[in-house]
Amino acid sequence: MKIIDEMHKERLDSILILNPINITYLCGFKPSSPSILMVKDETVLFTSKMDIEGAIINSKIPVEDFKSLDEIKNLLKGTIGIEGSMTLETFERLKKGSSFKTKITNIPERLRRVKSNDELKNIKKAIDIAENSMNKIELKESMSENELAAQIEYKMRINGSNKAAFDTIVASDTRSSLPHAEASNNPLKNPVVIDWGAVYNNYCSDTTRTIIETEKHEEIFEIVLEAQKKAIDVIKPGIKVSYVDKVARDVIEEYGYGDSFIHSTGHGVGLEVHESPSLSKRYETKLEKGMVITVEPGIYLKDEFGVRIEDMVQVKNKGRVLNKIKKKI
Amino acid sequence: MKIIDEMHKERLDSILILNPINITYLCGFKPSSPSILMVKDETVLFTSKMDIEGAIINSKIPVEDFKSLDEIKNLLKGTIGIEGSMTLETFERLKKGSSFKTKITNIPERLRRVKSNDELKNIKKAIDIAENSMNKIELKESMSENELAAQIEYKMRINGSNKAAFDTIVASDTRSSLPHAEASNNPLKNPVVIDWGAVYNNYCSDTTRTIIETEKHEEIFEIVLEAQKKAIDVIKPGIKVSYVDKVARDVIEEYGYGDSFIHSTGHGVGLEVHESPSLSKRYETKLEKGMVITVEPGIYLKDEFGVRIEDMVQVKNKGRVLNKIKKKI
Numbered sequence: 254m255k256i257i258d259e260m261h262k263e264r265l266d267s268i269l270i271l272n273p274i275n276i277t278y279l280c281g282f283k284p285s286s287p288s289i290l291m292v293k294d295e296t297v298l299f300t301s302k303m304d305i306e307g308a309i310i311n312s313k314i315p316v317e318d319f320k321s322l323d324e325i326k327n328l329l330k331g332t333i334g335i336e337g338s339m340t341l342e343t344f345e346r347l348k349k350g351s352s353f354k355t356k357i358t359n360i361p362e363r364l365r366r367v368k369s370n371d372e373l374k375n376i377k378k379a380i381d382i383a384e385n386s387m388n389k390i391e392l393k394e395s396m397s398e399n400e401l402a403a404q405i406e407y408k409m410r411i412n413g414s415n416k417a418a419f420d421t422i423v424a425s426d427t428r429s430s431l432p433h434a435e436a437s438n439n440p441l442k443n444p445v446v447i448d449w450g451a452v453y454n455n456y457c458s459d460t461t462r463t464i465i466e467t468e469k470h471e472e473i474f475e476i477v478l479e480a481q482k483k484a485i486d487v488i489k490p491g492i493k494v495s496y497v498d499k500v501a502r503d504v505i506e507e508y509g510y511g512d513s514f515i516h517s518t519g520h521g522v523g524l525e526v527h528e529s530p531s532l533s534k535r536y537e538t539k540l541e542k543g544m545v546i547t548v549e550p551g552i553y554l555k556d557e558f559g560v561r562i563e564d565m566v567q568v569k570n571k572g573r574v575l576n577k578i579k580k581k582i
Numbered sequence: 583m584k585i586i587d588e589m590h591k592e593r594l595d596s597i598l599i600l601n602p603i604n605i606t607y608l609c610g611f612k613p614s615s616p617s618i619l620m621v622k623d624e625t626v627l628f629t630s631k632m633d634i635e636g637a638i639i640n641s642k643i644p645v646e647d648f649k650s651l652d653e654i655k656n657l658l659k660g661t662i663g664i665e666g667s668m669t670l671e672t673f674e675r676l677k678k679g680s681s682f683k684t685k686i687t688n689i690p691e692r693l694r695r696v697k698s699n700d701e702l703k704n705i706k707k708a709i710d711i712a713e714n715s716m717n718k719i720e721l722k723e724s725m726s727e728n729e730l731a732a733q734i735e736y737k738m739r740i741n742g743s744n745k746a747a748f749d750t751i752v753a754s755d756t757r758s759s760l761p762h763a764e765a766s767n768n769p770l771k772n773p774v775v776i777d778w779g780a781v782y783n784n785y786c787s788d789t790t791r792t793i794i795e796t797e798k799h800e801e802i803f804e805i806v807l808e809a810q811k812k813a814i815d816v817i818k819p820g821i822k823v824s825y826v827d828k829v830a831r832d833v834i835e836e837y838g839y840g841d842s843f844i845h846s847t848g849h850g851v852g853l854e855v856h857e858s859p860s861l862s863k864r865y866e867t868k869l870e871k872g873m874v875i876t877v878e879p880g881i882y883l884k885d886e887f888g889v890r891i892e893d894m895v896q897v898k899n900k901g902r903v904l905n906k907i908k909k910k911i
């Protein structure tokens with residue numbers, strides 16, 4: 254396993270994985286109860302009675318009954334890699350009375366950045382489900398934001414998504430200026446920002462479209478679209494994520510809306526809808542072949558309206574947009 | 583605020599709250615981006631540009647722009663209470679170069695156990711939405727587990743729930759023996775375990791019903807029902823949670839199915855679908871007036887079938903079942 258090589262490179266004697274997402278990544282089984290994956294020269298998944306039947310069927314690595322943390326602590330010595338997402342509560346229990354050292358490692362998150370062919374297939378299928386579901390909905394002005402969100406989520410589920418990848422955003426009229434507005438009972442009124450995603454085999458999709466109407470909407474839409482296009486155009490292996498962010502931000506700043514682009518340009522998508530790398534000015538991570546990222550600039554005009562356009566892009570020799578749904582719906 | 587009294591009792595000079603659920607509890611606004619609520623003699627919510635508009639409208643406490651963690655660190659001295667749910671990554675950033683001491687505190691989680699009248703109203707409304715949605719569904723044998731789950735979630739949303747409280751469980755036939763089975767594309771075949779919940783104003787409901795058919799199902803159903811009834815009957819303020827668990831477990835053990843009851847008897851419900859207290863043999867927490875807990879014994883017969891019955895109970899002078907939906911649907 255790749256993780257064992259990485260473990261040796263970081264001079265760790267073992268890695269303990271508690272984050273269910275990282276466990277899913279490494280063994281193919283998603284635990285529903287507290288479980289621990291121990292990476293040593295061999296790897297084992299310890300899981301509770303609640304999950305053991307499912308784990309035995311689905312895990313790619315050997316499964317044992319999770320009896321107690323103390324039992325696992327006794328198996329460890331030397332320097333143990335632990336996840337930054339481990340809680341302090343768990344960390345205190347892990348350290349109590351133990352002789353090993355601990356060191357935070359992000360090996361699992363780093364490995365997850367580059368997608369395998371199987372992972373990519375799942376992501377593409379999640380995109381298909383999300384787009385086909387949206388395309389089947391007849392938008393009516395009498396609908397509320399909640400009703401549209403409910404229909405999207407229902408159709409995604411019927412089409413094979415085990416759930417929505419995140420709380421579907423349907424934000425219309427002035428609420429479209431709130432980037433993370435939850436759907437409300439307000440009736441649909443343009444512009445409507447719709448940000449939705451499906452989950453297929455635990456892999457997520459994440460897409461945003463904005464329905465526009467007036468000339469002013471169109472003007473802002475075209476700026477956001479230009480920012481998105483230029484950012485996608487610079488994507489290739491070796492480019493820093495901060496540069497992709499800068500390219501999108503520069504376009505929006507040139508038109509005088511810099512202060513209204515209040516989030517980063519994108520993020521990785523896979524088992525989590527937001528994962529590494531973050532396309533932000535704060536990070537110097539270089540793009541690698543096989544990464545899947547969103548590119549989603551937006552302009553939010555307070556008390557007026559907002560526009561965001563988000564597509565998923567696979568990093569190949571250049572950026573390849575995975576979405577098929579048209580930009581104007 | 584109650585939290586300031588508790589802070590003084592624990593000799594803390596300040597408490598930092600990062601967990602979005604605890605922030606929601608303390609200020610009435612649910613942040614969608616990293617935010618920090620600082621409790622000192624005055625409390626302040628620091629939130630990002632993404633959320634500040636919504637926070638100013640909805641937060642009960644003053645809101646300021648979240649510029650950097652360093653800025654907040656400079657405001658702190660003495661002993662700072664932090665949440666056990668804080669991640670190691672954040673903890674390291676918090677400690678770096680700072681002079682204050684930190685101490686894990688569970689004051690927010692402890693306060694959340696006892697519900698106010700407003701919280702109780704939200705919980706009851708979430709239960710109403712979940713039950714009314716279920717009652718409107720016509721169960722057909724041609725339906726798949728996924729289709730039933732999709733219909734439940736759609737109807738809950740249309741009826742005012744912003745989302746499902748958790749991934750709806752619809753587990754039929756032998757899959758009912760897996761307590762946390764996700765819905766699949768299998769057609770419905772009795773018994774069917776349905777575990778579903780709505781969210782109203784951020785508050786959750788959590789209920790399980792099992793549809794049965796054969797005499798063997800009926801026999802197991804009656805044992806689980808007896809365990810649930812006896813556990814509910816002992817609920818009153820001052821009783822230990824481990825005792826409620828024991829009462830349910832004893833019934834199931836007497837009938838010889840002790841090994842097939844593979845989870846704890848229940849848990850608190852509120853802003854989170856699973857919150858303190860856990861009704862487990864491992865905890866000695868005493869029930870208090872105002873707590874809302876689930877009572878959900880189950881019997882899981884491997885490769886055969888499972889039965890679980892779950893109701894939500896308010897702790898008053900005795901236990902008051904909040905669910906109205908009948909036990910056999």
